[in-house]
Amino acid sequence: MRLQGNKQNGMGLVGTSLNMGSSSIFYNPGALSLMKDKLHFELGASGIMSNVDFQRAGSNENYQTDNPMSTPFYVYGAGKINDMIAVGVGVYTPYGSTSKWEDDWTGKLLIQNIALKAIFVQPTISFNFNEKFGIGAGFILAMGDVEINKALNYSGDANANLKGSTTSYGFNIGAFYKASEKLAFGVDYRSEIMMKMKDGDATFTVPTALQTTIPKDNKFDAELPLPANLDFSISYQATEQLLLAFELDWVMWGTYKSLDFTFKEQGALLNSTNPREYKDTFIPRIGAQYSLNDQFQLRAGMYYDQSPTNEKYFTPETVSLNTFAYTLGLSYSPIEKLSIDVSFLQLFGQTAEKEYTPSNFKGTYQTIVYIPGIGVSFKF
Amino acid sequence: MKIRYLFYLALLAFIVSCKPEVNEFTPSNGSADFKTYVALGNSLTAGYADGALYKSGQSYSWANILGQQLTTVGGQPFVQPVVTSEFGVLPGKRKLGFSVDCLGVTSLGPVLDNGELDPWSNHIDYTVNNLGVPGAKVAHLLAPGYGNAANLQAGLANPYFVKFAASPDISVVAQAMSMSPTFFSLWIGNNDVLGYATSGGAGDVITPTEQFGQYYNMLAQTLVTGGAKGVLANIPSITNAAFFTTIPSDVIDIPDSPEGQGYLAILNGEHGYAPYNAFMESKGLPYRITFSIGPNQMVIQDPAMASYGLPAQLQIRQMVEGELALLTLPQDSIKCATWGSAVPVPNQYILTQAEIDNINAATIAFNNIIKQTAVDNGLAFVDFNAIMVDISANGLIFDGITFSTKFVTGNLFSLDGIHLTPQGNAVVTNYFIDAINAQYTAQIPKVSVANYPPIVFP
Numbered sequence: 015m016r017l018q019g020n021k022q023n024g025m026g027l028v029g030t031s032l033n034m035g036s037s038s039i040f041y042n043p044g045a046l047s048l049m050k051d052k053l054h055f056e057l058g059a060s061g062i063m064s065n066v067d068f069q070r071a072g073s074n075e076n077y078q079t080d081n082p083m084s085t086p087f088y089v090y091g092a093g094k095i096n097d098m099i100a101v102g103v104g105v106y107t108p109y110g111s112t113s114k115w116e117d118d119w120t121g122k123l124l125i126q127n128i129a130l131k132a133i134f135v136q137p138t139i140s141f142n143f144n145e146k147f148g149i150g151a152g153f154i155l156a157m158g159d160v161e162i163n164k165a166l167n168y169s170g171d172a173n174a175n176l177k178g179s180t181t182s183y184g185f186n187i188g189a190f191y192k193a194s195e196k197l198a199f200g201v202d203y204r205s206e207i208m209m210k211m212k213d214g215d216a217t218f219t220v221p222t223a224l225q226t227t228i229p230k231d232n233k234f235d236a237e238l239p240l241p242a243n244l245d246f247s248i249s250y251q252a253t254e255q256l257l258l259a260f261e262l263d264w265v266m267w268g269t270y271k272s273l274d275f276t277f278k279e280q281g282a283l284l285n286s287t288n289p290r291e292y293k294d295t296f297i298p299r300i301g302a303q304y305s306l307n308d309q310f311q312l313r314a315g316m317y318y319d320q321s322p323t324n325e326k327y328f329t330p331e332t333v334s335l336n337t338f339a340y341t342l343g344l345s346y347s348p349i350e351k352l353s354i355d356v357s358f359l360q361l362f363g364q365t366a367e368k369e370y371t372p373s374n375f376k377g378t379y380q381t382i383v384y385i386p387g388i389g390v391s392f393k394f
Numbered sequence: 395m396k397i398r399y400l401f402y403l404a405l406l407a408f409i410v411s412c413k414p415e416v417n418e419f420t421p422s423n424g425s426a427d428f429k430t431y432v433a434l435g436n437s438l439t440a441g442y443a444d445g446a447l448y449k450s451g452q453s454y455s456w457a458n459i460l461g462q463q464l465t466t467v468g469g470q471p472f473v474q475p476v477v478t479s480e481f482g483v484l485p486g487k488r489k490l491g492f493s494v495d496c497l498g499v500t501s502l503g504p505v506l507d508n509g510e511l512d513p514w515s516n517h518i519d520y521t522v523n524n525l526g527v528p529g530a531k532v533a534h535l536l537a538p539g540y541g542n543a544a545n546l547q548a549g550l551a552n553p554y555f556v557k558f559a560a561s562p563d564i565s566v567v568a569q570a571m572s573m574s575p576t577f578f579s580l581w582i583g584n585n586d587v588l589g590y591a592t593s594g595g596a597g598d599v600i601t602p603t604e605q606f607g608q609y610y611n612m613l614a615q616t617l618v619t620g621g622a623k624g625v626l627a628n629i630p631s632i633t634n635a636a637f638f639t640t641i642p643s644d645v646i647d648i649p650d651s652p653e654g655q656g657y658l659a660i661l662n663g664e665h666g667y668a669p670y671n672a673f674m675e676s677k678g679l680p681y682r683i684t685f686s687i688g689p690n691q692m693v694i695q696d697p698a699m700a701s702y703g704l705p706a707q708l709q710i711r712q713m714v715e716g717e718l719a720l721l722t723l724p725q726d727s728i729k730c731a732t733w734g735s736a737v738p739v740p741n742q743y744i745l746t747q748a749e750i751d752n753i754n755a756a757t758i759a760f761n762n763i764i765k766q767t768a769v770d771n772g773l774a775f776v777d778f779n780a781i782m783v784d785i786s787a788n789g790l791i792f793d794g795i796t797f798s799t800k801f802v803t804g805n806l807f808s809l810d811g812i813h814l815t816p817q818g819n820a821v822v823t824n825y826f827i828d829a830i831n832a833q834y835t836a837q838i839p840k841v842s843v844a845n846y847p848p849i850v851f852p
Contacts, residue, residue, distance in 0.1 A: 065413050065414050066414060067415055067416045068416065069416040069417070069418055069419060070840070070842055071840075072419065072827075072839065073419060073840045073841070074420070074421055074466070075842060076415075118845075120842040120844050121794070122844060123793060123794030123795060123844055124793075124794050167795050167805065167817075167844075167848050168848060168851055169848055169849065169850040169851050170850075170851075221852060222851075222852060223490070223851045223852045224851055363414070365418075367418070372791070373791060373794035374791040374793065374794075375793055375794060378418045379416065380415065380416045381414055382412060382413060382414045
């Protein structure tokens with residue numbers, strides 16, 4: 015999720031053509047050297063409250079997730095070294111999700127729960143050629159944790175628990191062009207980060223008689239891609255009060271072909287290839303900001319996020335439906351140096367019948383997600 | 395400041411507003427009336443599993459699972475003749491356990507699970523909807539006195555029906571009709587071939603087709619007299635069941651060792667099968683028995699060879715590809731008592747090709763009758779024969795569970811190799827539901843296979 019700044023959150027998550035200060039470290043490093051202030055700090059968090067309802071095909075049995083609230087956060091600090099160069103560092107969490115179904119739900123053999131957490135640390139440098147055009151780049155250090163639980167079809171609550179962590183690298187580059195007082199363009203590319211889990215811990219709970227075949231403690235390798243993003247954005251200051259922004263995010267999910275697990279022991283029995291066959295998606299976003307006075311700014315936006323999943327390989331581990339979202343936001347500056355930013359998003363996953371054919375698991379899903387967020391920013 | 399409060403109020407309104415709710419399926423009875431459902435059939439309908447009709451196994455009978463689903467479309471509660479013991483009515487229940495074979499090797503497999511039974515003499519006095527009787531053939535459902543204890547001695551009654559018969563001389567079908575069923579299932583006929591098959595063609599006879607047709611039609615005609623609708627199911631391709639496919643016919647493995655070479659010399663020599671081969675050659679008969687290093691076909695008794703005028707001790711031969719050894723074949727006798735090599739395997743543990751042909755021919759004939767009866771009476775129909783052939787060839791996956799006809803690991807067959815696991819029963823229930831929904835444009839909800847237990851491992 016692109017919840018990396020509470021001002022941008024309120025504007026349909028548009029950010030690449032906005033220059034909101036140090037959060038440009040994430041949205042567009044090219045804009046950082048063009049920020050208005052000498053020093054800028056931001057920190058904030060959101061609470062993702064997601065609910066999934068699933069109804070089995072040909073049945074009136076429904077199952078719901080019991081997802082704990084996940085809390086992406088961000089901290090940015092940036093400063094201008096001179097008129098042309100700015101540096102900064104950001105710590106943020108662009109990927110992170112927890113899907114928790116009941117342990118004995120109907121899809122337990124596919125997934126009981128999965129938790130993915132990734133923290134990105136991104137030192138960044140930005141350079142402008144003139145007051146209009148800036149470029150920037152950041153190096154990303156990504157630290158990730160994954161934990162998966164799924165049931166096994168043996169008696170006595172048999173289960174596999176897979177836990178792995180990884181450190182990977184990537185980069186974030188962007189360019190920002192302020193064509194006029196009113197019009198700005200931005201483009202940003204964040205590289206794919208491949209979360210390679212090596213020697214993760216696998217714990218199998220199986221009946222005693224099977225423990226010679228399926229050892230309790232095992233090690234596994236797996237790879238999970240965090241996709242590359244290429245974002246194009248335009249913003250337009252329509253009136254002194256009203257800022258409009260449009261963005262198209264190209265999310266390169268196409269590299270997520272399958273989720274493969276390789277086990278150190280009993281590989282012939284336990285190794286698995288689980289097709290995903292995702293496709294790239296394009297997310298159109300619009301956002302608006304209205305400055306009521308020096309103290310208050312209101313924001314609103316919306317976007318449509320197409321599911322990257324394949325018709326044949328839709329799994330309940332991450333229920334990704336075609337999603338329409340609207341966003342709201344508000345900033346309040348009690349003093350000039352400080353801004354308190356709140357945002358609220360509501361995501362509607364469109365009801366659709368989906369199937370994971372390798373398991374012959376079929377049903378209809380619907381999701382609704384609420385995401386309130388709060389952040390503060392300081393400038394000097 | 396007013397605007398701020400309004401904004402918060404709006405936020406709150408959105409947050410409490412809605413949870414996702416999928417409602418794509420509305421149960422409906424279509425053109426059928428499921429108020430009083432009775433299930434007629436044999437052990438499969440009764441919920442027999444692991445070699446016994448026992449409490450928890452019975453609770454997972456497909457008829458019971460279907461009966462529960464029918465309560466969502468107007469069905470009254472489905473009542474089973476509850477067996478109160480986990481060990482069954484008659485001994486023979488199996489569980490997975492460790493046993494030591496004649497060579498001292500410990501392995502995991504089905505072992506007897508003995509305990510206090512709920513004998514047939516504990517009569518059930520309440521009205522039951524599940525009239526499945528283990529062992530029943532098509533004629534038995536029509537037979538008065540099939541539930542009369544006095545007839546047990548003569549073999550004319552069945553202890554399972556004795557246990558719940560409403561009166562001593564009532565027939566199964568008469569007991570069903572006494573409940574004025576609005577809907578019935580009839581899955582009968584398996585035992586008309588299975589009794590022959592599980593005794594290696596030695597202990598039972600296949601019902602003559604004409605008789606089968608006559609009885610089957612009488613049953614169906616009786617059941618529809620009150621205007622009841624129903625579902626018929628045919629006889630699965632029983633030789634695909636794990637009971638017949640688990641022990642390979644070439645199970646005699648002679649190792650490439652001094653001992654193996656020595657044994658080979660004896661088997662193929664003058665004190666082994668050389669005289670047999672010479673005799674067969676002299677008679678112009680094609681039978682030869684030869685052994686070599688590696689896997690070898692078992693030597694078996696084949697009484698059908700009497701037709702060549704051979705004496706009993708020469709009515710033996712090696713099995714050929716496609717012939718089947720039964721799960722009841724004692725493994726220790728193969729491993730330690732030279733069964734299959736020096737000692738021919740008795741006929742009752744083997745299905746010869748001729749016997750398999752008899753079974754297949756009867757199954758096809760009976761299934762034609764069942765299908766025709768369904769068509770003639772506008773009844774729903776489940777083609778389990780085709781389903782089982784398909785599972786045997788391709789397997790089946792539901793909710794991430796892989797089913798095959800393999801013993802124990804295939805998830806479908808319970809520890810007796812013929813009857814179903816709870817998950818297998820759930821799969822079968824869904825096929826019944828598909829057929830009923832299609833015939834009567836009903837919407838009976840299907841069951842989640844993964845919600846049912848797998849085979850229990852120690």
